[in-house]
Amino acid sequence: MNTRAPSSWISMFLEAQAAELGAATNTLLAYGRDLKDFDGWLARKNCTFDLVGRTDVEEYLVYCDAQGLAKSTRARRLSAVKQLYRFAFEEGLRSDNPAIQITGPGLDKKLPKVLSVEEVDRLLSAARSFGRNDKDRVRNTCLMELLYATGMRVSELVGLPVSATRGDPRLLLILGKGGKERMVPLSPDARDAMALWIRMRDENEATRVANKLPTSKFLFPSRAKEGHLTRHRFYLLIKEISVVAGVDPSKVTPHTLRHAFATHLLAGGADLRAIQTMLGHADIATTEIYTHVLEERLSELVLEHHPLSETATRKSSGKTSSDGQ
Template sequence: MRPTDDYHWISTFLEAQAAELGAAMNTLLAYGRDLKDCAAWLDQHGSDFGKASREDIEAYLIACDAQGLSRATRARRLSAIKQIYRFAFEESWRTDNPAIQIKGPGRAQRLPKTLDIPEVDGLLAAARTVGRSPADRLRNTCLMELLYATGMRVSELVALQVSAARGDPRMLLVLGKGGKERMVPLSPPARDALAAWLAEWDRQRETERARGIPPPRHLFPSRGKSGHLTRHRFYLLIKELAVAGGVAPDKVTPHTLRHAFATHLLANGADLRVIQTLLGHADVATTEIYTHVLDERLSELVLEHHPLTKTGARKPTEDT
């Protein structure tokens, strides 16, 4: 049955994405925001998803450009529109897909920011000293060691189940995008940090059990709605660690540690396909960006340290 209005289109599409593809909540929220913006624009111009033409969709994208929205945002909005129309075609809500031949603006090729090894060491050392209590410091150390050792996304890290971490594991089972599972190996420092935090986790549960509080499912629990440490709280924490570790806070985000993990592996000879598997990338082309990061870093090192790049460096003679 065809939806009666645009918001019914959007809600039905999002429900299908969640049920059939296991789309993450953050992905669904982004789709919802983008599609509601498009629906509002179409309504203002006397149209809707049911009768919009290719020209209408292109006019909306031109309006997005006029608002000063970035290429990435416009590309993401077009992607959401294409997906809802593909779904509508499959459900026979429409006999055509007005967005299928529209080419997006593409994404600007920006190399991800990363950290060098001394900067990562500074963050890891800070995690052992930052926190209101010894328990906080054990948790912070475990968070940082796991993040750098595995290259997990922060959403994967904070949502880890405690059951996956039992038994001094050499490998950790991670639930990634689209509900896909993958195994990531743990370094000895990460295993030590995990064991120390699990001992504290169990101690806290004994206290709570005596008060009739059921044990949480998550390795990093919280009293919030999600039941675990939020991405926002971890973002604030990593900024605190940057300050304490003497690393420029504007260089450090949870994703920067993921980039550092991949870049450092590549610099030490790891195979690109292995890194792809560890990061959970569906396409190796996504992983290949780290080869460019490494090339840029090597160029910076040459320019910084080669004697011929110094001011007043010796000029070559005819005999050289």
């Protein structure tokens, strides 16, 4: 068996994830945090990764539960531990995988919050007038139009290289999870917003070249260390836009715009496989949640408006009683 020190397992595992699978930075950071927590718990038991048995992993999950951690957090931590030991087994660091038969906490299936078409229209309209100057307003419009037109993940949007926009203006090349590329069609409004922003962005970059300042490869450059608009800044920005739009900010996140893209497409008759491709889902089961969202919304509409439904009957009788007074 390989005798490298167990203390180096986390760094070896993360390096392999980055090199072989092209794991995103956020994914690697999450793995690192979860595995360091597990390592810290083991240290308090005077145990190391190479000595862990199935009982240890199960006791760690009980510990996580006692800490009051959400089911989703416990499930994610178990997943990280399982991935680590699968790696250790494949690399010969262990002759077995102590976590392979452990099942995690059952997750509560929560349907994503849904924004109506009218609410999205208000958000897009608000973006056109929100910002300190013309440059900010044009950029904000482009961000919102692209997000709703493509269903991109927020990390894909803010980190979009400008080179991805230089080809066919009707399509956008997106680099997704695991380094997988996909082409997504753009709506006319998104094309117009992007063309205007690129023109303004390129003028600004030309000025920087003339002043011998460094230029950016990103569509949405910023002075942040990443070189582009950060996920956190865009999250705050979309909340600010929702306030201006008169849409409940608790309903509005970059991810709910991604949900709106998928749900509205499905409601319009789009094929589930096509939506899966555009969202960059590896498994269609992930995409199928939008059919449940649509079914729930349709059920609400029936209960609200069908003449034989209890809700509609109450409303009708209330109206009759009021008319009779």
